[in-house]
Amino acid sequence: MGPPGSGKGTQGALLAKDLGIEHIAVGDLLRAEVDAGTSLGRQVAATMQAGDLISDDLITELMAPKVTKAAQNGGYILDGFPRTLMQAVSARQTADEFNVDADIVIWLDVSPQALIARLAGRAGEQGRADDTAETISRRLQVYEEATRPLLDYYQGRGLLATVDASGDTSDVHAAVMAAIGQRLPA
Numbered sequence: 809m810g811p812p813g814s815g816k817g818t819q820g821a822l823l824a825k826d827l828g829i830e831h832i833a834v835g836d837l838l839r840a841e842v843d844a845g846t847s848l849g850r851q852v853a854a855t856m857q858a859g860d861l862i863s864d865d866l867i868t869e870l871m872a873p874k875v876t877k878a879a880q881n882g883g884y885i886l887d888g889f890p891r892t893l894m895q896a897v898s899a900r901q902t903a904d905e906f907n908v909d910a911d912i913v914i915w916l917d918v919s920p921q922a923l924i925a926r927l928a929g930r931a932g933e934q935g936r937a938d939d940t941a942e943t944i945s946r947r948l949q950v951y952e953e954a955t956r957p958l959l960d961y962y963q964g965r966g967l968l969a970t971v972d973a974s975g976d977t978s979d980v981h982a983a984v985m986a987a988i989g990q991r992l993p994a
């Protein structure tokens with residue numbers, strides 16, 4: 809977990825490679841639906857472009873089959889999910905039904921100033937529709953309101969590991985691996 813620009817996508821991909829498990833990135837899945845012009849893609853495009861969250865129902869519908877399949881293949885890293893308390897509670901219910909639980913929740917902690925600088929830089933490189941100045945500030949606000957409260961939720965469940973994510977990619981990856989190693993000794 810982490811705010812927009814904290815490096816969830818980059819770190820999720822590195823971690824998946826190291827651990828040999830699937831990286832399920834909700835934002836990427838949504839962008840693929842938009843690019844393919846599917847019915848779901850058409851429903852979410854404007855909301856994403858505005859920097860707002862997609863409804864919990866649509867997200868659950870998108871995620872459930874992917875997670876179930878990855879669970880049968882040895883595990884997964886969720887990137888960008890859950891992002892609301894409702895999503896977290898519904899994910900927990902589903903996990904309980906299948907008798908599985910999250911091993912660790914990693915929070916990528918970065919100062920707001922660094923986030924804004926990174927997101928502005930990425931806008932020039934990737935041309936993501938939601939990396940305009942206006943949308944960036946909306947996404948950061950949505951993160952504070954809807955997603956940050958989840959940190960307390962996962963802290964309370966004893967799953968939260970906070971990693972300083974302000975350094976470069978390889979430093980952050982090493983810190984993430986160390987956090988995992990501490991919690992889940994091989």
Ligand code: ADP
Binds near residue numbers: 836857
């Ligand atoms: P970032 O974390 O940089 O905002 P993502 O690629 O994870 O990037 O998400 C991009 C957009 O996709 C979000 O702004 C939101 O519109 C939508 N989205 C992604 N994950 C979720 C989620 N779990 N619930 C609702 N909307 C989501």
